[in-house]
Amino acid sequence: MKNIIYNILKILDKIYINPHLLIFGDYTGIASFCFHTVFENDKEKNNNHTLPNIGLTLDEYKYIFDFFKNNNYKFISTKDYKNLNHGDKCIHVTFDDGYFNTTKILPILKDYEIPIDFFIVGNNISNSNKFWWDIIYNKRISEGKSADIIDQEIMLLQRKTFEQIYSYIIENFGLNSYTTLSDLDRPMTENELRQFSQNKLVSIGNHTFDHAILNNLSKNEIYNQIKKTQDYLESIIGYYPNSFAFPNSYYKSEQFEILKSLDIEYAFCGDFRHNKIPRDLRGEKKYRISRYGILSKREINWQLKMIRAGISPFIVAKEIKRLLF
Structure with missing residues (x-):
């Protein structure tokens, strides 16, 4: 629709x-x-x-x-x-x-x-962490999820506090997911x-x-x-x-x-x-x-x-x- x-x-x-x-x-x-x-x-x-x-x-x-x-x-x-x-x-x-x-x-x-x-x-500059929405995209696309499904997950997380998002990332993908992969995704x-x-x-x-x-x-x-x-x-x-x-x-x-x-x-x-x-x-x-x-x-x-x-x-x-x- x-x-x-x-x-x-x-x-x-x-x-x-x-x-x-x-x-x-x-x-x-x-x-x-x-x-x-x-x-x-x-x-x-x-x-x-x-x-x-x-x-x-x-x-x-x-x-x-x-x-x-x-x-x-x-x-x-x-x-x-x-x-x-x-x-x-x-x-x-x-x-x-x-x-x-x-x-x-x-x-x-x-x-x-x-x-x-x-x-x-x-925070990302200070800790050199990957931005959380890029973590979601990178992990979910590797699982074969569609762009629409990934967008929905990101929009749901936008309703939460940083602490809640951080916990969600750690629980689903682990602490290492905040490590950047290249010059493209790093701050x-x-x-x-x-x-x-x-x-x-x-x-x-x-x-x-x-x-x-x-x-x-x-x-x-x-x-x-x-x-x-x-x-x-x-x-x-x-x-x-x-x-x-x-x-x-x-x-x-x-x-x-x-x-x-x-x-x-x-x-x-x-x-x-x-x-x-x-x-x-x-x-x-x-x-x-x-x-x-x-x-x-x-x-x-x-x-x-x-x-x-x-x-x-x-x-x-x-x-x-x-x-x-």
């Missing part, structure tokens, strides 16, 4: 988007992107060490960047937010988690002069993160210490997750980050005061919409700045045109789902 609805929305989008762009042009504001992993090619993407659907190849990243540059967008980071004007067309590139493989994007960023914000999970080391942060195109942000889903935690637990990461990152990069990304994009408005108390100026979710300038960069709205996720399993050109339009049957359906569930 889910696939049927998705295919219907995709067909409606393709009918709608081109006339919309022809008549109304591009939706202005900031289109922020949430990326995770970077692969040399399709063979590397299908390595079974990491979730394939959250990663793109270098050629796919180049295609995305070229697409928006050719449509006269400017690429920005959080450092530019206070210097933007109403009517600007902006792309903001962000990466979550702290995978070492994301360092492969640096030569492209330099060539295209694209700044990025990079949101770090402290950065502290020294690599320090060097990465010194690149003038890179800004570092907070993604909690344990990739903790904040809606599963008490206020004190939320504070500790963010504060611990602020202190940890400051010890590595030399400054407190002023930006934050909600793990898995789950958030509640009462969490904004905690962010404010920890000197977080901007926080990012995944509401799948544009951010208007300056409206969505002020007040409480700056603590739920939206990001689009671009998935390789979907047709990329369709996704990019949809983002240019800023509104489509697919985007409306995503917003309705968010409001209802």
Whole structure:
């Protein structure tokens, strides 16, 4: 049923988007992107060490960047937010988690002069542990489980605390399952993160210490997750980050005061919409700045045109789902 609805929305989008762009042009504001992993090619993407659907190849990243540059967008980071004007067309590139493989994007960023914000999970950097969702994928795919079954297991675990997830991993796969398999699935080391942060195109942000889903935690637990990461990152990069990304994009408005108390100026979710300038960069709205996720399993050109339009049957359906569930 889910696939049927998705295919219907995709067909409606393709009918709608081109006339919309022809008549109304591009939706202005900031289109922020949430990326995770970077692969040399399709063979590397299908390595079974990491979730394939959250990663793109270098050629796919180049295609995305070229697409928006050719449509006269400017690429920005959080450092530019206070210097933007109403009517600007902006792309903001962000990466979550702290995978070492994301360092492969640096030569492209330099060539295209694209700044990025990079949101770090402290625990994995500190302990050099494999990310738990990659453990699930790697183990279950080796057992012959389908991608849909694996996705369901991961989504169920997202409702639990880090401690519950850790116990589940140990019980099902053993402590050694947290050992990384290659440079593709490992997080950065502290020294690599320090060097990465010194690149003038890179800004570092907070993604909690344990990739903790904040809606599963008490206020004190939320504070500790963010504060611990602020202190940890400051010890590595030399400054407190002023930006934050909600793990898995789950958030509640009462969490904004905690962010404010920890000197977080901007926080990012995944509401799948544009951010208007300056409206969505002020007040409480700056603590739920939206990001689009671009998935390789979907047709990329369709996704990019949809983002240019800023509104489509697919985007409306995503917003309705968010409001209802």
